[in-house]
Amino acid sequence: MADTEYFVEYAKSGRSKCSAGKACNATIEKGELRLGVHFTTSAPMTKYRHWRCVTSRILENIGDPDDNLGGYETLTPEDKELVRKAFEDGFVAGGTEEEKDGAKAAAKLAADAERIRAKAAKEAEKEAAKAAKAEERAQAKAAKAAEKAQAKAEKAAKAAERKAAREAAAASKPAPATKRTRKQSAEQQGESAGEHEVDSAGRTRAAAAKRRRVGDAEE
Ligand SMILES: [Zn+2]
Known part of the structure; x- marks a missing residue:
């Protein structure tokens, strides 16, 4: 030194x-x-700075104030305390540097917060887009299902309609003969033929009886 x-x-x-x-740059x-x-x-020259403008780097450079800082004994008790505390802390409390660092830290915090917010907003946007796409897909699927x-x-x-038309047609026309219906109709025809024979025989007998009655009456 x-x-x-x-x-x-x-x-x-x-x-x-x-x-x-x-x-600072102030008087x-x-x-x-x-x-x-x-x-x-x-x-030889001398430079000055406000005590509040003393940086932690300068405090470090001074090192031990008992050895390397003159004038300490001339200060008021309050300022002695101020200086002593600065060396203890390693920075001047409430000083320009702390203010600057505070502003810097605040700016950094704000920037970090903004970055986080922007990232979250981007994520949210992405999620919303994803959800919208999924919704769109679901709607398209539902529309397709409804169409189907x-x-x-x-x-x-x-x-x-076709079945009803077929049934209506079947009701108005005789059903096409199938094996089963042919057999059935053949049986029906046989039966009715027998009945007819019986009937015609009956009628023949009745006619003969009538003829006989007429003949009897003529005799
Ligand atoms: Zn200053």
């Missing part, structure tokens, strides 16, 4: 600018607690 000396102090004027760069007001870094390159049932019903109705 021969070439670089760190020290804390209250700004003697309001002319110094915070060396934290983009993170250090007179009386504000600041960290001074005295170092020598081609010529309709065709079947139509076919059955036509068959019933």
Whole structure:
């Protein structure tokens, strides 16, 4: 630490600018607690930054404040506590870095959440599309089944119509002779023929009797 000396102090004027760069770049007001870094390159020079702009990297570089940080004894008890705690924690609580890191962490969390949300939305979209497709398939299947049932019903109705027509035709015309009906009709014819003989014989006998009665009457 021969070439670089760190020290804390209250700004003697309001002319110094915070060396934290983009993170701050603001003027250090007179009386504000600041960290001074005295170092020598081609010529000795000193840079300052708000105590709140001290980063964990700088705390690390300083190492042990008892050995490497000047000015500590000049601070108020509150600021001594602030500085001591920063070395204990490894960062300045509520400082610019923590704010930045907090913002970064919040941004990262938000980005993560957005990624997760987008992924979930995509998944949901995919699921919905899948469900819609399945629904479509089921509907098509149901429509096809209904069509099939309709065709079947139509076919059955036509068959019933044809059957009814056939039966109606059969009722109006004599049934075509089959072996069985031929035999039956032959029997029926035989029976009726016998009856006829009996009848005609009866009638013949009746006629003869009539003739006899007429003859008797003529005699
Ligand atoms: Zn600053």
